[in-house]
Amino acid sequence: MRRGLVHVLAWLLATGAAVTLSWWGVHTVMAGTAYDPPRALPLTAAEATATSQDSRPPPSGNSVASPSPGPSRGPATRTPAPSRTPDASASPSPSAVSSSPAASGTVKSYDTDGGRVVFDxxxxxxxxxxxxxxxxxxxxxxxxxAWIRVEFASGADRVSVFCTWHDGPPRVEVGTY
Incomplete structure (x- = not known):
């Protein structure tokens, strides 16, 4: 009986030491990989009004209430392009989401067939x-x-949003291929 207790005690000490050593190693590694918390971007008054109006169901003439949509990540304002050919009319135009005078940058959004990209x-x-x-x-x-590239893919379709600033101020190019 005494011999069994000694074995259990030795096993508990060895296991405790291994767990402590593992925790210390993981903690040390993870402490050096702290990430910046996500930033909340301010909405302009026009954007806030447009967002609240877009999320409401359209008024109807009858008294039957239409079902409310489930939780969403924002209004679905994406419209499909009429063609997949890369010409001036098919390329999306950037729209400024917000611009605060305190910040030296401008936050711009680029809506494409593949998705939405927002740059500061x-x-x-x-x-x-x-x-x-x-x-x-x-x-x-x-x-x-010197650059950031976001590529959206669906089957053989590709949409690339490419932001470069290596030889001047940042510029964004959107390409479909």
């Missing part, structure tokens, strides 16, 4: 605020010191 464009660089693929599209992001 500063004088000498840009940062990716968000990238959201559309339904049925996948997304991949590449970042370097």
């Amino acid at each position: 464009l500063r004088k000498t660089y840009a940062t990716l605020v968000s990238a959201t693929p559309g339904a049925g599209w996948s997304m991949q992001v590449w970042k370097t010191e």
Whole structure:
């Protein structure tokens, strides 16, 4: 009986030491990989009004209430392009989401067939605020010191949003291929 207790005690000590050592190693590694918390971007009054109006169901003449949509990540304002040919009329135009005088950058949104990309464009660089693929599209992001590329893919269709600032202020190009 005494011999069994000694074995159990030795096993408990060894297991406790292993768990402690593992926890300490993981804690040390994870403490060095702290990420910045996500930023909340301010909405302009026009955007807030448009968002609240877009999320309401359209008024109807009858008294039957239409079912409310489930929780969403924002209004679905994406419209399909009439063709997949890369011409001036098919390329999306950037729309400024917000611009605060305290910040030196401008937050711009680019809606494409594949999804939506939002950049914070500063004088000498840009940062990716968000990238959201559309339904049925996948997304991949590449970042370097001088550019950011977001590519949406669906089957053989590809939409690329490319922001560069290596030789001047940031500029964004949208391409469909």
